[in-house]
Structures are given as structure tokens and as C-alpha cells.
């Protein structure tokens with residue numbers, strides 16, 4: 015069956031994934047109408063600097079723009095900013111915006127990302143989350159004043175905020191329910207080193223401790239209550255306890271939505287409907303598993319892949335990337351390739367954790383599925399990425415690497 | 426075609442090196458190094474792709 019080529023394409027979500035999709039459509043020669051819908055009032059901007067250069071004040075907010083006004087203009091977009099999509103009717107092929115506008119489409123790309131999970135009391139003044147520019151500027155203003163910050167959740171986001179806050183001389187308490195931060199993601203050894211980095215930089219890290227609520231006084235947050243009965247007093251609270259896909263607007267559409275928009279290996283969720291970026295869960299044939307990753311590079315790559323598949327479904331190519339993630343903490347760069355979650359073993363294969371520079375390889379079943387470097391040069395990581403992309407067998411990949419530091423991760 | 430990179434913005438992801446190894450490299454800290462500021466037409470597609478996927482929007486093409 016050959017469908018008529020699309021003449022009306024709507025992209026919902028005007029950030030990394032949505033922009034990449036729109037650019038790819040044009041680069042591939044698509045010259046029909048192209049509507050880019052974004053909830054935020056800003057033209058597409060970048061989020062990773064929000065917890066880094068924006069928070070510590072080294073960048074002014076203009077620097078996070080992803081494209082110059084001229085480059086954006088050149089795309090010939092019908093750009094609808096500041097108005098969210100509210101509903102989707104796949105049978106009628108329409109998207110309805112919150113202001114009532116109805117947009118018909120032949121092709122739709124969903125790139126609505128994720129939003130922070132919240133705790134009860136999150137609306138109290140002094141309690142922050144960090145996902146968008148407004149969040150970052152509000153927190154930056156508070157941090158610039160010094161004082162005390164408690165960060166709830168020692169994932170990558172919480173860790174980066176702790177790092178930025180310390181660089182500004184803010185007193186930081188970091189509260190984390192698991193005994194070793196990030197252990198489920200990167201393994202206990204790497205997690206323990208990242209924990210040490212916090213302590214070395216003067217963070218009061220409380221692991222194995224759950225924040226049970228926000229304490230308030232005079233209409234403002236005064237800190238958090240902990241499950242051991244104690245409390246942490248602070249001027250501001252950052253809640254960094256993970257995120258949830260922005261799929262509410264798809265309720266009732268009949269589109270498969272679980273933990274994100276459920277897509278096939280081509281990124282398709284329904285005929286003519288694709289999803290990309292943090293909101294998309296798809297089958298990655300390279301790892302033989304369904305995944306949803308909240309990584310900046312994946313957003314761009316997936317936006318690109320689904321745009322191509324939408325334009326040419328008969329020659330659609332499966333989206334089979336090696337996911338890549340980085341994080342900057344205390345001047346050290348953490349970089350990870352592959353799919354580390356649910357790994358069976360994590361092994362230090364290069365460098366020395368005690369020196370703060372090391373490389374960990376991850377095994378799932380009998381395959382090499384991931385590699386993580388802390389403070390390692392790119393040359394050290396590249397061969398590991400290549401081996402992951404080639405679905406290398408664990409024994410072959412780690413032959414010649416030290417094996418004294420092996421660590422079974424599912425205790 | 427001229428290529429410009431914004432090194433202070435680069436986040437050392439190495440995506441550009443994977444896509445266009447003749448045009449981009451990385452230094453020891455992972456920061457992008459331009460091997461060819463005016464790559465030939467045969468590299469144009471790869472350079473465009475690098476600019477599109479660079480997670481830091483640190484690569485720009487200047488058409489003259």
C-alpha cells in the first residue's frame with residue numbers, strides 16, 4: 015500500500031526532539047506545512063545547561079537557545095508557542111490545542127517530554143523543581159543569595175544541583191532513600207564514588223533516608239522532615255525525584271500509552287503517528303528490549319529517525335542507537351554509553367576509582383551492554399562504545415581487563 | 426561551506442566524530458576540534474547531520 019506523501023505535519027513539543035524532527039523533515043525535502051506546537055512561550059532551548067551553567071551563573075539565559083532566530087525562520091514553520099496541545103483524535107487525524115484551535119495532520123510527531131514528579135507540599139514557596147528555564151532562574155536567584163539548600167533525591171539532576179550550589183558557597187544537604195545513590199543505574203561501585211565526590215565537596219549526604227514531607231513556617235518552606243524522625247532545616251528545597259512522561263493530553267485518544275507513548279521499533283505509535291525523545295518508549299532492537307531514555311542526544315537522534323520514517327514508511331529503518339548520557343559534577347565529567355539499567359554485573363576495567371578516574375563496563379546476560387567513564391578521555395571510551403554497538407560478547411570484550419573488581423549488582 | 430564550532434558550549438559527547446570523523450575530532454578533555462574548517466561537498470551531508478544532532482548546538486554551518 016502506498017499512501018500519498020504527507021502535506022500537513024504537526025510536531026507537538028518544541029524542544030530538543032521536536033526541533034530535530036522539524037529540521038530533519040525540511041532537510042529531507044519535505045515542503046508541505048509544518049506546525050510546531052510548544053507549551054512554553056520560548057523558542058526551542060536546551061535543558062542540560064539549566065542545572066549547570068545557568069544555575070551556577072556562568073551563562074546568561076540567552077545562551078540556551080538552540081537555534082538563532084534566522085535559522086529558525088529558515089525552517090518555514092507555523093510556530094505555535096505558549097499553547098499546549100490538549101487532545102488528539104487519531105481517527106479524524108486532528109490535534110486540538112488548549113485555545114480550541116484544531117489542527118489537521120497527515121503525519122504527527124509527539125515530542126512532549128517529561129515533567130518532574132512532585133511531593134506533597136511542592137506548591138509551597140521555597141520548594142523547587144527543575145525542568146524548565148523558569149525553574150532554573152527561580153532557583154538560581156535563591157542560590158545566588160547563599161543560604162542553605164536541601165536536595166531531595168540524589169539522581170543525576172539532584173547531584174548536579176548540589177554541585178552547582180556548592181560552587182556558589184551554599185550549604186547543601188542531599189537526601190537519598192537508597193543506601194548508595196544511583197546504584198540501580200550505574201552499579202554500587204560507581205555510585206559510591208559519586209557519593210564520595212559529594213562528601214569531598216562538603217555536601218551533607220544522607221543516604222538510606224527518605225524525605226517524608228516539607229516543613230513550613232510563615233507560609234514558606236523551612237526544610238524537610240525525614241523518616242528517621244529528624245528534620246533538615248533549609249531556606250530552599252529542591253525536589254528531584256524523577257519524572258513522568260507528558261502524556262495526559264493523549265488520554266482518551268486510544269494511542270498506546272504506558273510509561274510514555276508506546277512505539278514500535280520504527281518509533282511509530284499508530285499509522286502516521288510517531289513519538290520521540292523523553293516521552294517515547296520504543297523497542298530498541300540492538301538491545302532486544304523496550305526502553306525510554308531521558309537523554310539529550312537520544313532526543314535529537316530519535317527526532318531525526320522518526321522524521322525520516324514518517325516521510326518514507328516503506329523504507330523505514332528501526333531506531334537502534336547506543337544511548338549516550340553525560341553529567342557534570344564538581345568539574346568531573348561522567349559519560350555513559352549503552353543501556354545500564356538492570357545490568358547483572360558492573361566491573362571496573364580501566365583507571366582507579368579511588369583516584370576519581372575510572373571506567374566501568376556493564377554485563378547483562380552474556381553481553382556487554384554499557385560503559386561508564388568518570389573523568390576519562392574520549393579515547394578510552396570509544397572502543398567500548400564500538401563494542402556495545404557491535405553487541406559484543408562480555409568475555410571477548412573484557413578479555414585483558416582486570417577482573418578483580420567485579421561486582422554482582424543484583425544482591 | 427564553512428564550519429564553525431563553539432568550543433565553550435561543546436559537552437564532549439563525540440557525536441560529531443562518529444558522524445563526520447574527517448571533519449571533527451576531540452581533544453583529551455573531549456572538546457571538539459575542527460580538522461577541516463572548509464570541508465568539501467562530499468562531507469556536507471555528514472556535517473549537516475553533525476550540526477543537527479550535536480547536543481550542545483555547538484556546530485554551525487555557514488553557507489557562503
Ligand SMILES: Cc1cc2nc3c(=O)[nH]c(=O)nc-3n(C[C@H](O)[C@H](O)[C@H](O)COP(=O)(O)OP(=O)(O)OC[C@H]3O[C@@H](n4cnc5c(N)ncnc54)[C@H](O)[C@@H]3O)c2cc1C
Pocket residue numbers: 026027028029030031032051052053054060061062063064065097098099100125126127128144145146171260263290291292293307308309310311313338339340341342
Ligand atoms: C536540568 C536538566 C539537566 C539535564 N542534563 C542532562 C545531561 O547532562 N545529559 C543528558 O544527556 N541529558 C540531560 N537532561 C535531559 C535532556 O534535557 C532531555 O533528555 C531532553 O531535553 C529531552 O528532549 P525532549 O524534546 O524529548 O523533551 P523536553 O526537552 O522535555 O521537551 C518537551 C517540550 O514539550 C512541551 N510540552 C509538553 N506537553 C505539551 C503539550 N501538551 N503541548 C505542547 N507542548 C508540550 C514542553 O513544555 C517542552 O518544551 C537534562 C534535563 C534537565 C531538565
Ligand code: SF4
Pocket residue numbers: 430434435436437438439440441442449451455456457475478479480481482483484
Ligand atoms: S557533537 Fe557537539 S557536543 Fe558533542 S563533541 Fe561534537 S561539538 Fe561537542
